[in-house]
Amino acid sequence: SYELTQPLSVSVALGQTARITCGGNNIGSKNVHWYQQKPGQAPVLVIYKDSNRPSGIPERFSGSNSGNTATLTISRAQAGDEADYYCRVWDSSTVFGGGTKLTVL
Amino acid sequence: EVQLVQSGAEVKKPGATVKISCKISGYTFTDFHMHWVQQAPGKGLEWMGLIDPEDGETIYAEKFQGRVTITADTSTDTAYMELSSLRSEDTAVYYCSTMGSGSSDYWGRGTLVTVSS
Numbered sequence: 038s039y040e041l042t043q044p045l046s047v048s049v050a051l052g053q054t055a056r057i058t059c060g061g062n063n064i065g066s067k068n069v070h071w072y073q074q075k076p077g078q079a080p081v082l083v084i085y086k087d088s089n090r091p092s093g094i095p096e097r098f099s100g101s102n103s104g105n106t107a108t109l110t111i112s113r114a115q116a117g118d119e120a121d122y123y124c125r126v127w128d129s130s131t132v133f134g135g136g137t138k139l140t141v142l
Numbered sequence: 143e144v145q146l147v148q149s150g151a152e153v154k155k156p157g158a159t160v161k162i163s164c165k166i167s168g169y170t171f172t173d174f175h176m177h178w179v180q181q182a183p184g185k186g187l188e189w190m191g192l193i194d195p196e197d198g199e200t201i202y203a204e205k206f207q208g209r210v211t212i213t214a215d216t217s218t219d220t221a222y223m224e225l226s227s228l229r230s231e232d233t234a235v236y237y238c239s240t241m242g243s244g245s246s247d248y249w250g251r252g253t254l255v256t257v258s259s
Binding site for chain 2 (some may be wrong): 038068070072074079080081082085086089090092122123125128130131132133134135136
């Protein structure tokens with residue numbers, strides 16, 4: 038079965054750029070979606086189809102996908118961006134990455 | 143406004159079965175597949191399966207195959223997820239969601255299921 042690999046944690050200084058990766062075999066050929074989840078809340082879609090932002094998501098959130106790695110980039114990181122982030126793809130079934138805890142220092 | 147309203151928290155004994163509901167409003171029920179996702183305490187998101195409400199076709203994750211049943215009632219715009227042979231590891235929050243390939247990605251607030259003797 039298809040697997041997605043994310044770093045357990047990423048730290049970023051306030052106002053700097055955070056990059057969260059999602060690795061998978063030839064993931065560049067798939068549509069990757071990214072979620073933000075804060076404690077006690079349901080996940081919220083922040084990027085769909087690799088690089089598209091749903092309405093209401095700040096432009097600071099962007100995505101890319103190529104080769105074996107998809108990346109969620111959060112520019113000018115804010116304290117409110119602290120959360121768990123998950124990538125998701127479809128490969129005959131839905132697959133989630135293990136999640137990355139983003140800490141804003 | 144799209145809403146997915148899930149049923150309330152449940153406490154079950156090991157070996158029992160739980161059935162959770164997810165009633166939608168604000169969109170046409172048959173427009174999107176309905177997915178179910180498990181999240182154990184302090185753990186990540188685990189996809190359980192989906193149903194196409196239009197024809198009732200289901201796809202289940204290998205991990206839950208044989209224990210999970212997802213159904214949809216188009217007369218009440220409600221999806222259901224039934225999980226049997228419960229064990230302590232099934233203690234989790236269960237979410238319904240319309241997640242797909244676009245921005246029409248809606249989630250319920252989650253239902254906590256506690257499995258304890």
